[in-house]
Each structure stands twice: as C-alpha cells, then as structure tokens.
Amino acid sequence: MKKYNFNPGPSMLPREVIENTAKQILNFNGSGLSLMEVSHRSSDFQAVVDESEALIKELLDIPDGYSVLFLGGGASTQFMEIPANFLIKKAAYLNTGSWADKAEKEARHFGETVEIASSKEANYTYIPKEYSIPADADYLHITTNNTIYGTEFRKDLDSPIPLIADMSSDIMSRPVDVSKYDAIYAGAQKNLSMAGVTLVIVKNDKLGRVPRELPTMIDYRTHVKKGSMFNTPPVVPIYSLLETMRWVKKEGGAKEMDRRAHERANILYGEIDRNKLFHGTAKEEDRSLMNICFVMNDEYKDLEKPFLDFVSGRGIVGVKGHRSVGGFRASCYNAMTVEGVNFLVKAMKDFEAKY
Numbered sequence: 001m002k003k004y005n006f007n008p009g010p011s012m013l014p015r016e017v018i019e020n021t022a023k024q025i026l027n028f029n030g031s032g033l034s035l036m037e038v039s040h041r042s043s044d045f046q047a048v049v050d051e052s053e054a055l056i057k058e059l060l061d062i063p064d065g066y067s068v069l070f071l072g073g074g075a076s077t078q079f080m081e082i083p084a085n086f087l088i089k090k091a092a093y094l095n096t097g098s099w100a101d102k103a104e105k106e107a108r109h110f111g112e113t114v115e116i117a118s119s120k121e122a123n124y125t126y127i128p129k130e131y132s133i134p135a136d137a138d139y140l141h142i143t144t145n146n147t148i149y150g151t152e153f154r155k156d157l158d159s160p161i162p163l164i165a166d167m168s169s170d171i172m173s174r175p176v177d178v179s180k181y182d183a184i185y186a187g188a189q190k191n192l193s194m195a196g197v198t199l200v201i202v203k204n205d206k207l208g209r210v211p212r213e214l215p216t217m218i219d220y221r222t223h224v225k226k227g228s229m230f231n232t233p234p235v236v237p238i239y240s241l242l243e244t245m246r247w248v249k250k251e252g253g254a255k256e257m258d259r260r261a262h263e264r265a266n267i268l269y270g271e272i273d274r275n276k277l278f279h280g281t282a283k284e285e286d287r288s289l290m291n292i293c294f295v296m297n298d299e300y301k302d303l304e305k306p307f308l309d310f311v312s313g314r315g316i317v318g319v320k321g322h323r324s325v326g327g328f329r330a331s332c333y334n335a336m337t338v339e340g341v342n343f344l345v346k347a348m349k350d351f352e353a354k355y
Ligand SMILES: *Cc1c(COP(=O)(O)O)cnc(C)c1O
Pocket: 009, 073, 074, 075, 076, 077, 099, 143, 145, 146, 147, 166, 167, 168, 169, 187, 188, 190
C-alpha cells in the first residue's frame, strides 16, 4: 500500500532524495566505496559540503558576512550553543511552545533571561503580540514555527535588538530576510534532510564578543574557520541535505515552497473548518502552514481512536497529535504533495459520512 507520511520529524523527504542518497551509500561517485566509508576530507566529499553551503546561501539569499555551518547535536544543542556564543549579560526569549521554553532554560546556564511574553496559559495556541523587548538584552530568541502546537510567525519580525531564531520546522519553506537575524539554526530532520546534521547560519562579526572561555567545539568560530570540518561532520545527513537542496532549487526555490505550503494548508484547514467532526486548535491568524493541528469536536470525542485506525487503514501515517495537544497533527513539510493532502481530506470526508 502506498504510504502518506505526515510525521512531524523525522519526516517525509522527496523520493528522489532518498533514492539518490541510497545510490551514493552503495557507491559514492563511482569510487567503489560507500558514502559511509569515504574520508570526509576527500575532495569528492569536500565538493558535497561546498555545494550544500552554496545552495543554502543561494536559496535563502544569504547576504555577505554570514557563515553557513553543518554541525552535530541537533537543534537541542543549539539551545546551549547560542547563549554560549551570544549571551553577555541578559537575553530575551519569547515563549511560544515547549521548544522555545527549553531554549530559554538552557540560556540560564550562561546568564539572565527575560521571558518577554508567553502563551503557555493557553497551551500555546497563539503567538503573543503584546510585549516589549528590553533594549539592554543581548538578543531576542524566537521559534518561528511551533511544531507541537501548530503556530507559526511566517514572517520576519522587526526587532530593535539582535534577533536569533530556531527555524527547525519551517526553514526552507519560505523566503527569509536573513539580514534581520544574527543567527538562525535548524535541526535538519523536518525540512532539510535526515536527522544528524544541524544547520547554523551566523553573522560573522557578532562572534567572539562574549567574555567567557568557550570550549573549542562550542565556539562557532572553530567551525567557521574550518568550514564545518574541524572534526568529522555527519557525512550521510549532509549528503542527503545536498540532494534535498538540489530538489528545492529544481522545483522553484523557497518562493515556490511557500506557494505550495499555502496551497496545502488552505486545502486542509478548509476541510477542518468545514467538517462537522473536527476543529483546529491554533488561533486562526497564527496557524502554521507546516504542522496542522486539529481535534475532534466534543460530541465526537470517542471517535478519535476510530479515526486514527480508519486513516491508517488507508496508508496515512503520522497524524496522531503530540501528547501535550492530543487529537491530530498533519505535518506538511516541503515534500508533502497536494495529492497527499487531498488523500487525507478524502479520508476525513469519508469518515464524516459514516456518522
Ligand atoms: C524538532 C525541534 C527541535 C529539536 O530538534 P533536535 O534536532 O531533535 O534537537 C527544536 N526546535 C524545534 C522548533 C523543533 O521542531
């Protein structure tokens, strides 16, 4: 049976990315060695890193003065590396979900944090708009898409102080004005690649300003200087990132990804709003185009499990909501097709017709 993968991360990748990566795992560039066996310092692999970096710069239109890094440790390690490299005295955090909350907790190891606003009291169903940003904070940290709760900024905030963003679950789904940020980071397993590599974009002239001694691996300057090759980088995840970026470029770039994201989300939210069984959980103006969260209306609550069984019987995978929200979550990253979304919508309609 054909599977429709709505997993929140690791998530669906374009089929050709998986196939091309599989080929290179068997025989890298015709060398007779697996991609898993070659030296990361070989010229063939250096070309992979160089092209990946160039494509990220091109697709996100990154201005001069920024470095693109491929690191290990996931976005969760960046929760710590960001304050280690940027927090001098005090940092501001906007609490829009549990990832944002975790990021702030890690920053407290390095100095004072100010939570400028939070939507925790409403189970993070909206993005706070009323807040003041302390002028004396070293940076403002935001999470542009809240993967668990299905809310998203979808635009680049104007901040009077340096802006830093966790874009793990919506990077490369729209054009970004990188010049507004001092740093952007993203675990790859939502929209860029398989798990194992973390993309970090940093503004070079903002590095090296903190007073603390930084361990070598934690200091971004180490990786800037060595072009992400200070130690062995995650070779296979970087290769699959390259394949994904080639795919994004071929399909029309970040602008086209944005158009498709709107198209998919309009179809799915349209059905959620129409269908008598369901309602969306996020405030309408903050709805994420990436993670579409919905629950069963109260009078149909006992149909949750039957609905999950019903869709899984049709090959629809990964639509169970996160335990902290319940219900359902359909994650629609770049690789998700309109056909896939229509297939889910059809299942929602057919299930509704039974009741
Ligand atoms: C998934 C996710 C993370 C955690 O990423 P890891 O790579 O598993 O550490 C952090 N932030 C956001 C917004 C996420 O969606």
